[in-house]
Amino acid sequence: xxxxxxxxxxxxxxxxxxxxxxxxxxxxxxxxxxxxxxxxxxxxxxxxxxxxxxxxxxxxxxxxxxxxxxxxxxxxxxxxxxxxxxxxxxxxxxxxxxxxxxxxxxxxxxxxxxxxxxxxxxxxxxxxxxxxxxxxxxxxxxxxxxxxxxxxxxxxxxxxxxxxxxxxxxxxxxxxxxxxxxxxxxxxxxxxxxxxxxxxxxxxxxxxxxxxxxxxxxxxxxxxxxxxxxxxxxxxxxxxxxxxxxxxxxxxxxxxxxxxxxxxxxxxxxxxxxxxxxxxxxxxxxxxx
Amino acid sequence: xxxxxxxxxxxxxxxxxxxxxxxxxxxxxxxxxxxxxxxxxxxxxxxxxxxxxxxxxxxxxxxxxxxxxxxxxxxxxxxxxxxxxxxxxxxxxxxxxxxxxxxxxxxxxxxxxxxxxxxxxxxxxxxxxxxxxxxxxxxxxxxxxxxxxxxxxxxxxxxxxxxxxxxxxxxxxxxxxxxxxxxxxxxxxxxxxxxxxxxxxxxxxxxxxxxxxxxxxxxxxxxxxxxxxxxxxxxxxxxxxxxxxxxxxxxxxxxxxxxxxxxxxxxxxxxxxx
Numbered sequence: 001x002x003x004x005x006x007x008x009x010x011x012x013x014x015x016x017x018x019x020x021x022x023x024x025x026x027x028x029x030x031x032x033x034x035x036x037x038x039x040x041x042x043x044x045x046x047x048x049x050x051x052x053x054x055x056x057x058x059x060x061x062x063x064x065x066x067x068x069x070x071x072x073x074x075x076x077x078x079x080x081x082x083x084x085x086x087x088x089x090x091x092x093x094x095x096x097x098x099x100x101x102x103x104x105x106x107x108x109x110x111x112x113x114x115x116x117x118x119x120x121x122x123x124x125x126x127x128x129x130x131x132x133x134x135x136x137x138x139x140x141x142x143x144x145x146x147x148x149x150x151x152x153x154x155x156x157x158x159x160x161x162x163x164x165x166x167x168x169x170x171x172x173x174x175x176x177x178x179x180x181x182x183x184x185x186x187x188x189x190x191x192x193x194x195x196x197x198x199x200x201x202x203x204x205x206x207x208x209x210x211x212x213x214x215x216x217x218x219x220x221x222x223x224x225x226x227x228x229x230x231x232x233x234x235x236x237x238x239x240x241x242x243x244x245x246x247x248x249x250x251x252x253x254x255x256x257x258x259x260x261x262x263x264x265x266x267x268x269x270x271x272x273x274x275x276x277x278x279x280x281x282x283x284x285x286x287x288x289x
Numbered sequence: 290x291x292x293x294x295x296x297x298x299x300x301x302x303x304x305x306x307x308x309x310x311x312x313x314x315x316x317x318x319x320x321x322x323x324x325x326x327x328x329x330x331x332x333x334x335x336x337x338x339x340x341x342x343x344x345x346x347x348x349x350x351x352x353x354x355x356x357x358x359x360x361x362x363x364x365x366x367x368x369x370x371x372x373x374x375x376x377x378x379x380x381x382x383x384x385x386x387x388x389x390x391x392x393x394x395x396x397x398x399x400x401x402x403x404x405x406x407x408x409x410x411x412x413x414x415x416x417x418x419x420x421x422x423x424x425x426x427x428x429x430x431x432x433x434x435x436x437x438x439x440x441x442x443x444x445x446x447x448x449x450x451x452x453x454x455x456x457x458x459x460x461x462x463x464x465x466x467x468x469x470x471x472x473x474x475x476x477x478x479x480x481x482x483x484x485x486x487x488x489x490x491x492x493x494x495x496x497x498x499x500x501x502x503x504x505x506x507x508x509x510x511x512x513x514x515x516x517x518x519x520x521x522x523x524x525x526x527x528x529x530x531x532x533x534x535x536x537x538x539x540x541x542x543x544x545x546x547x548x549x550x551x552x553x554x555x556x557x558x559x560x561x562x563x
Contacts (some may be wrong), residue, residue: 074421081319128454284487288364
């Protein structure tokens with residue numbers, strides 16, 4: 001009698017890239033899984049609904065991949081109050097925005113994870129959010145008659161995350177705490193791909209199951225330095241000048257932005273090709289201490 | 290002895306004095322003045338305060354330096370965490386946020402402390418200026434014990450009679466029971482602080498009122514840069530100046546690169562790379 005072995009969930013980069021399709025509702029974790037985000041741009045996907053923030057969201061909008069944005073924050077931190085491509089596309093009516101905030105977004109994601117049509121939330125009562133997002137319904141709760149917001153389930157087709165480590169079976173370990181929204185996105189999503197710095201043994205995972213942050217991601221891709229220009233806790237810090245360069249180029253919206261998208265996102269076929277363009281010296285300088 | 294400091298340093302010291310030992314102080318992204326203020330208070334008089342930076346909860350009163358993070362929220366910030374509130378549970382204990390203090394900015398602020406991070410324009414589908422979005426401010430301001438509105442500039446474009454859109458409710462249409470009527474458990478906005486002055490909200494009407502003018506600023510400066518009528522008390526004092534000790538701690542142990550001192554002119558890439 002032949003016993004079948006447990007299937008690996010470790011897949012190659014191009015196979016992972018082929019999971020990405022036009023028109024999907026795609027959720028992007030924090031720090032953004034930039035290697036997978038660059039594959040979206042490289043493949044020139046269209047009509048995406050993107051749950052995301054900051055540079056990753058802005059890059060996808062600048063590349064023409066996005067039709068609808070579900071975002072609680074589309075800024076770039078100090079000095080970049082509003083992400084430039086997001087601002088232009090929103091003001092020009094080229095993208096639709098599903099206006100929300102953190103508590104509303106996580107309520108919708110939790111409703112999806114729990115298989116409920118909606119979950120109630122208080123944050124946002126009294127604000128303009130239910131006026132400008134007609135999917136948010138003001139309800140009178142049946143217990144105390146309080147006014148609350150019913151947030152409909154938000155169901156990503158695919159969630160893309162970056163984490164420190166995983167074994168071959170999708171047991172994922174974030175270092176120093178997961179990005180705040182990663183677990184919400186994973187639980188709500190039909191499927192999840194996690195790109196990781198390092199593949200570790202199943203024995204390592206079993207030695208301390210408390211540290212497993214996601215048990216059973218659908219696919220795992222090995223992408224060292226895969227969050228660049230963002231940080232990956234336990235591995236490297238943010239490449240601040242690179243992020244600034246993107247936002248400066250995006251603000252001007254000219255040849256420099258086009259060059260940035262072409263040189264860093266469209267031309268490199270693989271993550272390795274991208275890292276060659278960044279250069280080993282620059283990457284090694286991003287050490288944590 | 291005269292004390293010279295930038296308006297941002299004055300704002301940070303004023304805020305720091307508002308925090309009581311044992312409180313939980315939560316700061317989001319892009320608000321350097323509150324970031325400096327909570328660190329300063331923690332060092333000066335708050336050894337039992339808890340600082341919450343994007344879900345990393347920490348007490349770091351034992352550290353010699355608490356430099357402002359001019360970088361992403363990577364390990365240099367979270368290495369001091371005692372717990373991560375974010376493991377998929379960010380808002381699962383809002384019932385306990387009565388001792389938590391929070392800070393917000395805004396594109397627009399109205400006389401009752403309602404604020405707008407969504408955008409400017411009559412028609413939501415055709416905004417003249419698209420803002421960054423509400424972040425977590427609606428939920429945070431619904432539940433925290435109190436919050437402060439902290440702005441980097443004071444103009445009539447920001448202080449408007451009515452916000453085009455409201456992302457956080459302050460005192461709604463006014464009145465001490467305004468928040469209770471909406472079922473919002475948190476204590477609402479206490480101060481609105483700008484580079485020109487400190488404002489608070491009147492006890493009954495909850496309308497914005499001038500509390501103090503920063504040194505060198507006139508009543509006329511404030512009124513001509515505010516797009517609605519502020520309540521003006523009979524006597525308007527000058528905002529309390531930092532002590533020498535406060536300023537020394539702020540400059541040498543918190544704002545080590547002089548971001549506040551320079552009036553928020555961004556430090557160079559080399560400096561923030563550190």
